[in-house]
Amino acid sequence: MLGGMQDWPLLVWKLIDFAALNHGSREIVSLTCEGGEHRSNWAEVHRRSKGVAQALSRLGLKQGDRAATLAWNTHRHIECWYGISGMGAVAHTVNPRLFEDQIVYIINHAGDRVLFLDLTFVGLIEKLAPRLNSVEHFVLMTDAAHMPTNASVDFLCYEELVAQADGDFAWARVEETTPAGLCYTSGTTGNPKGVLYTHRSNVLHTLGSITKDAMGVGSEDVALPVVPMYHANAWGLPYSCAAVGAKMVMGGPHFDAPTLHKLLMKEGVTFTAAVPTIWLGMLQHLEETGTDLGALKRVVIGGSAAPRSMIVDFKEKYGVEVIHAWGMTEMSPLGTVGSLSAEAAKLSQEEQFDLKTKQGRAIFGVELKVTDDAGTTLPRDGESFGHLMVRGPWCVGEYFGGEGGHILDAEGWFDTGDVATIDQGGYMQITDRAKDVIKSGGEWISSIELENEAIGAAGVAEAAVIGMPHPKWDERPLLVIVPKAGATPRKEDVLAHLEGRIAKWWMPDDVVFVDEIPHTATGKIQKTTLREQFADYSFPAVDG
Numbered sequence: 260m261l262g263g264m265q266d267w268p269l270l271v272w273k274l275i276d277f278a279a280l281n282h283g284s285r286e287i288v289s290l291t292c293e294g295g296e297h298r299s300n301w302a303e304v305h306r307r308s309k310g311v312a313q314a315l316s317r318l319g320l321k322q323g324d325r326a327a328t329l330a331w332n333t334h335r336h337i338e339c340w341y342g343i344s345g346m347g348a349v350a351h352t353v354n355p356r357l358f359e360d361q362i363v364y365i366i367n368h369a370g371d372r373v374l375f376l377d378l379t380f381v382g383l384i385e386k387l388a389p390r391l392n393s394v395e396h397f398v399l400m401t402d403a404a405h406m407p408t409n410a411s412v413d414f415l416c417y418e419e420l421v422a423q424a425d426g427d428f429a430w431a432r433v434e435e436t437t438p439a440g441l442c443y444t445s446g447t448t449g450n451p452k453g454v455l456y457t458h459r460s461n462v463l464h465t466l467g468s469i470t471k472d473a474m475g476v477g478s479e480d481v482a483l484p485v486v487p488m489y490h491a492n493a494w495g496l497p498y499s500c501a502a503v504g505a506k507m508v509m510g511g512p513h514f515d516a517p518t519l520h521k522l523l524m525k526e527g528v529t530f531t532a533a534v535p536t537i538w539l540g541m542l543q544h545l546e547e548t549g550t551d552l553g554a555l556k557r558v559v560i561g562g563s564a565a566p567r568s569m570i571v572d573f574k575e576k577y578g579v580e581v582i583h584a585w586g587m588t589e590m591s592p593l594g595t596v597g598s599l600s601a602e603a604a605k606l607s608q609e610e611q612f613d614l615k616t617k618q619g620r621a622i623f624g625v626e627l628k629v630t631d632d633a634g635t636t637l638p639r640d641g642e643s644f645g646h647l648m649v650r651g652p653w654c655v656g657e658y659f660g661g662e663g664g665h666i667l668d669a670e671g672w673f674d675t676g677d678v679a680t681i682d683q684g685g686y687m688q689i690t691d692r693a694k695d696v697i698k699s700g701g702e703w704i705s706s707i708e709l710e711n712e713a714i715g716a717a718g719v720a721e722a723a724v725i726g727m728p729h730p731k732w733d734e735r736p737l738l739v740i741v742p743k744a745g746a747t748p749r750k751e752d753v754l755a756h757l758e759g760r761i762a763k764w765w766m767p768d769d770v771v772f773v774d775e776i777p778h779t780a781t782g783k784i785q786k787t788t789l790r791e792q793f794a795d796y797s798f799p800a801v802d803g
């Protein structure tokens with residue numbers, strides 16, 4: 260027997276239709292690649308995304324075809340997202356910070372027929388175009404005045420394409436299980452793998468992420484996603500802001516603290532999201548300039564662990580609430596959010612800070628468990644750590660093109676590759692990536708926890724911990740530190756700071772100071788490269 264309710268497919272374009280109709284005048288402000296700022300709103304972005312859809316249809320793009328974007332966060336990029344998926348094709352976000360060979364691999368593997376690119380990437384695409392086998396049209400996201408005159412690629416002009424469209428275009432009425440988006444993981448080992456989102460998974464993820472205990476974004480918010488749209492969908496914000504009619508502020512090609520800070524103050528940003536490295540830069544900028552964060556109320560921090568000292572600084576110095584979140588490209592990306600439960604709200608401020616360093620609780624739509632190597636579920640006691648497994652309607656079922664074969668176990672669980680604990684209250688804490696955990700004498704040491712504590716020591720700008728070979732213990736932790744500008748922290752002081760904050764046997768065997776720590780294309784510490792850099796290193800004194 261069927262139920263009696265309407266069949267209303269969960270399609271991504273319904274989000275922008277809703278925003279245009281109900282919050283049409285709510286602004287979308289972008290810094291642009293041409294320089295300067297552009298002011299638009301949801302009604303305008305809706306109209307122009309229909310223009311993109313119509314233009315693509317005229318170029319011969321068909322349902323299920325892929326169209327890629329190589330672009331920063333701008334109003335045009337949002338228009339492309341809705342335009343591409345709205346005409347039934349797949350919006351493939353390409354991360355421009357990947358190596359050139361990876362960009363070529365990804366675009367060819369996806370079989371992208373159209374590539375939208377920002378002005379920043381003209382030179383890159385002129386170089387790579389001969390190797391991009393499937394791309395038939397390169398659309399430069401700019402106006403006629405900024406089109407290059409003697410480029411080796413025959414670029415189409417975005418603004419002309421949109422202007423030529425009369426907007427008389429009906430969105431594709433496809434099945435909700437039709438693909439809408441594609442994003443590749445950064446593939447620190449092996450080739451990147453594509454995650455093919457459906458309209459349904461994106462809409463459900465949106466509904467899950469706007470709830471109060473999750474991102475909690477509303478129509479009064481002014482949201483600045485610093486996290487790029489090519490990094491795990493800017494954590495879904497171009498969808499969730501449409502779903503609630505929030506104003507959006509987009510930084511374009513800018514990620515530096517002074518520019519972001521100016522934008523944040525000028526537009527009255529209340530909500531923002533970024534990886535910890537961005538916030539390290541921002542907090543330093545605030546300290547140097549003696550400024551504050553204006554109307555900002557909440558920052559979502561994810562992608563890597565948010566150090567406790569960062570959570571404390573935001574709250575105590577600037578009155579801003581940090582919401583620690585965890586997720587991954589394979590999860591659209593939101594998995595857990597560190598908002599306070601009713602019990603947690605009763606804790607002291609210090610206890611709340613401790614809790615907020617955990618990555619948070621599952622939101623409805625995400626199931627979590629931790630298992631040992633044999634696959635047995637471990638207790639939710641906040642101590643037992645094991646493989647973090649996930650399940651849910653916005654979690655990956657298989658990679659694009661079937662790469663990597665079957666990736667779910669018999670009960671549909673996906674192994675995240677993270678090692679974590681879950682406590683009685685449901686708060687999950689990542690202790691490591693499975694491949695980064697330090698195995699000392701048969702026990703595991705969490706590199707993330709050591710890094711989080713080390714960063715609180717005086718004069719430390721950034722910290723990374725890697726396991727180095729040790730004759731007795733197999734591996735021991737080596738702490739690598741980037742000092743703050745002008746500071747010269749000493750090994751003894753850093754280790755003294757760690758004392759009492761970590762288990763005695765976790766104490767790093769050595770501390771080394773470097774000018775820079777390598778990062779991945781999504782702002783995470785690149786442990787593989789760091790380990791290579793220290794390949795010839797050995798600990799100063801082995802205690803036998």
Ligand code: ADP
Nearest residue numbers: 444445561562563564584585586587588689781
């Ligand atoms: P990429 O590997 O391309 O950067 P993801 O953003 O999908 O892409 O990476 C997901 C991984 O990032 C997670 O599996 C986890 O290891 C790490 N991660 C994400 N959020 C956090 C967090 N808040 N704390 C610690 N690690 C995190």
